[in-house]
Amino acid sequence: MVLRAAIHGQISVGTSQTETTMQSTLKLATMQNAKQIVKNEDPPFIEVARKHKTTNATRGKGPDKQQAANTLVTCNNQNMSNPEAETGDSNLCETIKGAADIEAILRVFLILYGEWQDTHMEVRYTDVDYLVFSDAAALMASGKAPYERSTYRYSPLIAALLLPNSFLHHLWGKFLFSASDLLVGLFIHTILKLRGVPEKLCTSSMMVWLFNPFTFTIGTRGNCEPIVCAVILWIILCLMNDQLVQAAFWYGLVVHLRIYPIIYALPIILVLRPLHFQPSKKPALVDWSSRKLKSLHGSSKLRFTDLQYIQVFLTSIFNWRRLVFGLVSGSTFFILTGLCFYFYGWDFLDEALLYHLTRTDPRHNFSIYFYHIYLHYEQEFSSLEKLISFLPQFVVQLALIFRFAYDLPFCFFVQTLTFVAFNKVITAQYFVWFFCLLPLILPWSNMKLKWKGISCIFLWMGGQTHWLMWGYLLEFQGRNVFIQLWIASLLFLAVNTYVLINIIHDHAYCPVFKELNVEKSNKTRKHD
């Protein structure tokens, strides 16, 4: 709570109203951190807040000047001009390291606790999926196909990652997943820093991921989702650093592991415009401090009303960057898939790929479609029905892509949230897919914690809990509550829509890349 208040203390900067909120958050922090005050030292939080005030004073005049906004002003530059801030910076580094250490210790503790619970209690801490992975890895180690383990529906690469489970220790997998969890935190911090977000806000956003109870339980219970999240964040990082081939390779890999990142293909292709990238120059990233400007974003809108624009867009759709990305990622995907097919045959294709594409599970889950599927399971689904259920998903994805593609992390986040909400099957582990992207958009969000932020959080959790209650009554008490459960899933969709609409409404659109001025003016006209 304190951290989120801190974020919004940060966000509401520059007005007199905020000074009072800053004071109130400082007071709150003092009360909460009272235990930390040893001798005359202030806790790191207040030290950092004080430092922010000073940097704020120096930056106060920034937004008034257009030139300041057009130069690449990063966190580092600012700190170098302000010597006082450097000491604050080192304290902050310690804070980050301290937080990371706490997190690492917490995860190790949870893994060991999970071991204890597995052996001593009836209800296991470890997820069933982890046992499936371990069994599949053991099968692979003895030379057989991992698909002999029923319900193993992933790429053989994941079983390969867990091979040390057989000969090293059976907790290897959990440690690997928790480590990638921490890696995600590191990537979040790096991405935000690259985009010019002040240090404190970076850290607070990183805490949103690291201290989220959902996050650390999912890694320590043995789910492989943190690895996928880490790879996606790495892809964003590579794109921002202009490492195209690497980004393409990892993208091909992650689509092979989990099919869902295919929805990110179109935004990435759109972002690889010539105007964002110039030969022999690093792409310029839009700074966080310029998010208040109106005019900067004017030209980066995707306008589809202008016919000439459409014509230009279509003709310039193929440039070498897009081709390279497409070719490298496509060939990575097909090579990996081909290798797995060569080794494991049709089993691999059916279980790892086709199952996810054609999955219709009538068993109850968060999705609104589950009851409809159960009631019609005895009859085959007509193609019209399949089309109708796919259409809302398709239309929403397209609309979001064409509206927000240039603000890449935000686009990924809203796409993932809608993809999960409209999917035919929703399980709790899918939520991690957008939780890892949430910290990337928080610095640009207008949403105040009071009361909109809190209401969104509680509504979302409330919708989930309500559904879980009916699910418990159905599964563990044997009551026929199918209708109520289905209504609960409709409510969950409504809550998801509400939260999404609010997030979109309160977001300050900020493209990742700046449009660079080309030397030859002819080219500017051709490429818009």
Add this chain to the structure above:
Amino acid sequence: MSFQDLESGRGLGSRRDYINGKQDPTQAVASGIFQINTAVSTFQRLVNTLGTPKDTPELREKLYAMEVQHFQVQLYLAIGFGLIFLVMNSNAMPATDEEHKFCGEKYVTNTYFKKHDSLIDSQFEEFIANKIPLGLCKVLLDERYFMPRLLAVRRNLIGEGSHRQLSSSIRIKMQGESISKLPAQSCQIIIVEKLPSGVFADPFELQHLLHRGVFTDVTVLGDTNLELPSFRSNRSVVEIHLDMGYNMSSGGKDELEVNLRLPLHARYAPLGHGFSKVEFVQPDLFMRCGFEGKAFNGSCLFMPTNDDVDYKASPIVWEVPCGIKKHAGVVSAVTFLSAIVSALLIVSTSIYHSHNTIFQ
């Protein structure tokens, strides 16, 4: 082996006795004890010559070598004892694989599933009546040496919801005219639970229970798919083996009671009017006893005679909630409508989102 051999250091060349001790552990231990005794007396003799005119550097070297040998002998002796212990333990466990080869398959129902694809009650009854190999055991039965008799079977469904436990309590009386004349036996009860369609047992869960020692052996045969609803899946059979130990030959109790809890899960039931009833059929019970004696050595499969138990008195019924068919139209319509409405809301929000929102 002679004393000279020992003194010259060749005595322990018969190390092979120890290493292959599994074949002859008692002999290995005996020879080890003999060697220790001889070594001790030789050692004493050599020590007594220290300081006397017979004392030479070679003598001291020999003494040193003997110390080393003595240590080696102690080590091998310890290994020998350990091997004896292991062998005795393994003799105490029923040698399942070797003994069951006498009767054929380890699992009784395996033979049924080799010939038939799915479980059909009439075929299974025919299989049990005719095909179960009794072989030499018929001799025992005919001569009335061994007649297990089923006294009572109490079954109950414990729990609520989709995950319940089938608890069975079985009492068997071992009787026979010359039961005391029979050699030592170890018996196993084999319970074959034919699960109705609509209910399944999780093989992985049962393996977990097996590791914790709840059963001696367990297997699930038939359709073991954990995810499909019941009209897309076939029936399965659970075969459980429970050990009863050595308590028959030496005047122990003739009545045996076995308690068993089998965890089961309900599949998604076919559509109906609220609840769908799943009825359990009676289990098939067998006893497999291993006999060890000079006259008769092997294991036999018996079917306990069943005069007293009446299963139809209290049938076991599990009510599984099912989807209601008449909801189908409304549910589909509302589902698609809400999906479309949500999609339109999101699309309109994103279209009308101003890219020039001022950051406040």
